[in-house]
Amino acid sequence: MRRELSVSTSGTYEVVEITRQVAAVVAESELDEGLCSVYVPHATAAIVINENADPNIGDDLLAALDKTIPEGIWRHDRIDGNGAAHIKAAILGPGEVIPVDHGQLVLGTWQAIMLVDLDGPRRRRIVVTVR
Amino acid sequence: MRRELSVSTSGTYEVVEITRQVAAVVAESELDEGLCSVYVPHATAAIVINENADPNIGDDLLAALDKTIPEGIWRHDRIDGNGAAHIKAAILGPGEVIPVDHGQLVLGTWQAIMLVDLDGPRRRRIVVTVR
Amino acid sequence: MRRELSVSTSGTYEVVEITRQVAAVVAESELDEGLCSVYVPHATAAIVINENADPNIGDDLLAALDKTIPEGIWRHDRIDGNGAAHIKAAILGPGEVIPVDHGQLVLGTWQAIMLVDLDGPRRRRIVVTVR
Numbered sequence: 001m002r003r004e005l006s007v008s009t010s011g012t013y014e015v016v017e018i019t020r021q022v023a024a025v026v027a028e029s030e031l032d033e034g035l036c037s038v039y040v041p042h043a044t045a046a047i048v049i050n051e052n053a054d055p056n057i058g059d060d061l062l063a064a065l066d067k068t069i070p071e072g073i074w075r076h077d078r079i080d081g082n083g084a085a086h087i088k089a090a091i092l093g094p095g096e097v098i099p100v101d102h103g104q105l106v107l108g109t110w111q112a113i114m115l116v117d118l119d120g121p122r123r124r125r126i127v128v129t130v131r
Numbered sequence: 132m133r134r135e136l137s138v139s140t141s142g143t144y145e146v147v148e149i150t151r152q153v154a155a156v157v158a159e160s161e162l163d164e165g166l167c168s169v170y171v172p173h174a175t176a177a178i179v180i181n182e183n184a185d186p187n188i189g190d191d192l193l194a195a196l197d198k199t200i201p202e203g204i205w206r207h208d209r210i211d212g213n214g215a216a217h218i219k220a221a222i223l224g225p226g227e228v229i230p231v232d233h234g235q236l237v238l239g240t241w242q243a244i245m246l247v248d249l250d251g252p253r254r255r256r257i258v259v260t261v262r
Numbered sequence: 263m264r265r266e267l268s269v270s271t272s273g274t275y276e277v278v279e280i281t282r283q284v285a286a287v288v289a290e291s292e293l294d295e296g297l298c299s300v301y302v303p304h305a306t307a308a309i310v311i312n313e314n315a316d317p318n319i320g321d322d323l324l325a326a327l328d329k330t331i332p333e334g335i336w337r338h339d340r341i342d343g344n345g346a347a348h349i350k351a352a353i354l355g356p357g358e359v360i361p362v363d364h365g366q367l368v369l370g371t372w373q374a375i376m377l378v379d380l381d382g383p384r385r386r387r388i389v390v391t392v393r
Contacts, residue, residue, distance in 0.1 A: 033264055033391075035393060037166055037228050039229065041242060042242070043181050043239060043242050044241075048352045048355075049356050050305050050352040051305040051348055054341050054342070056337035057348045059337055060345050060348065061352050064331050064336075068195075068330055069195050074187075074194075075187035075188075075194075078187075079185050079187070080185070083188070086182055086188045087188075087192050087195045089181060090179045090188075091192075091222065091223065091353065094227070096355065096356070097299050097359050098357070099264060099301050099389045106303055107303060108302075108303030108305060108387075111304070111305050125239075127230045129164075129165070129166055129230045131165060131262065133295055168297055170359070170360065171370075172370030173372070173373070174312050174313040174372040174373050199326075200326050200330075205318070205325075206318035207318045209318075210318070211316070214318075214319070217319045217323075218326045220312060221312040221323050222323075222354065224310075224358065225311050225373065226359055228359050256370075258363075260361045262296060
């Protein structure tokens with residue numbers, strides 16, 4: 001089964017948890033055992049799995065990426081001004097695949113599924129596929 | 132269905148778009164809805180999804196990786212001279228999983244599938260699996 | 263089919279090869295062609311695929327990550343002291359998907375599947391799903 005989610009971000013950089021929405025697709029699919037792919041069809045956003053109980057972790061991730069890949073020094077910046085966002089998105093990757101067992105996402109206690117927008121604010125699509 | 136692609140690179144570092152070849156495997160599979168795995172069975176190459184309409188982005192990615200993980204300072208360099216290539220490949224990862232819907236890859240407007248060779252020139256195999 | 267592996271690490275940072283255990287799950291599944299997901303349900307560990315014939319590569323990866331994302335300077339450190347481990351795990355990612363063909367993992371000659379513990383020593387679970 002395939003469903004599309006939509007998230008509107010409000011800043012240039014933003015980490016938005018989407019665990020609940022992905023879990024709802026898994027529940028709707030009624031799949032007992034398999035895999036759940038979470039995929040963002042954008043070149044300046046990414047899907048990351050980590051802790052969100054402390055939302056500082058998302059800010060720490062964005063700060064680490066900004067320190068390593070600073071803005072404004074890339075070839076693509078002459079065309080579109082968002083070269084750093086593309087590089088960060090390429091490194092983080094557009095998707096993650098999570099196991100499903102007994103009809104539920106196999107996430108650890110401290111794992112949340114998060115959309116990372118690196119060039120917002122925008123409306124971002126997220127494709128969830130359960131197999 | 133599983134098919135193997137082959138790409139010959141010509142430089143030490145090279146980003147080669149393979150979207151069309153992967154899409155041809157999806158079309159051949161006649162799968163309507165599911166997942167497409169693109170996987171490179173090499174330890175100094177990676178699969179990345181990002182924009183290729185401006186090929187500068189591939190160069191920017193390679194430059195950012197080189198700045199962060201410079202050559203010639205790693206333990207493995209005493210054995211094989213390509214330590215940086217291994218580290219970069221481990222971080223980017225050997226594969227991506229892309230949703231398939233209505234018989235087509237669900238790629239965003241600015242998303243292309245790319246092989247990143249970090250230790251060429253070589254002939255690189257790419258395994259495409261559609262499920 | 264789904265199986266859970268368990269690995270006990272002994273240091274703060276540790277790279278542990280798990281190729282043989284994952285291959286055993288694939289053999290047990292008797293799947294001829296498909297995909298194998300390897301997933302760690304933890305927020306300070308990751309799955310990486312690269313060379314382990316020279317174990318220096320794992321040490322090089324840990325050194326590169328430590329240089330890029332040093333310890334002790336993150337917001338989350340005020341809460342739990344392991345901010346760097348979370349950021350590194352988010353960048354490496356919790357899982358990899360490997361093709362299966364003729365009943366075997368399609369790994370390159372120099373590819374090994376490795377658990378990367380970034381905040382050990384701990385007992386780490388690894389979920390292997392074959393589809």
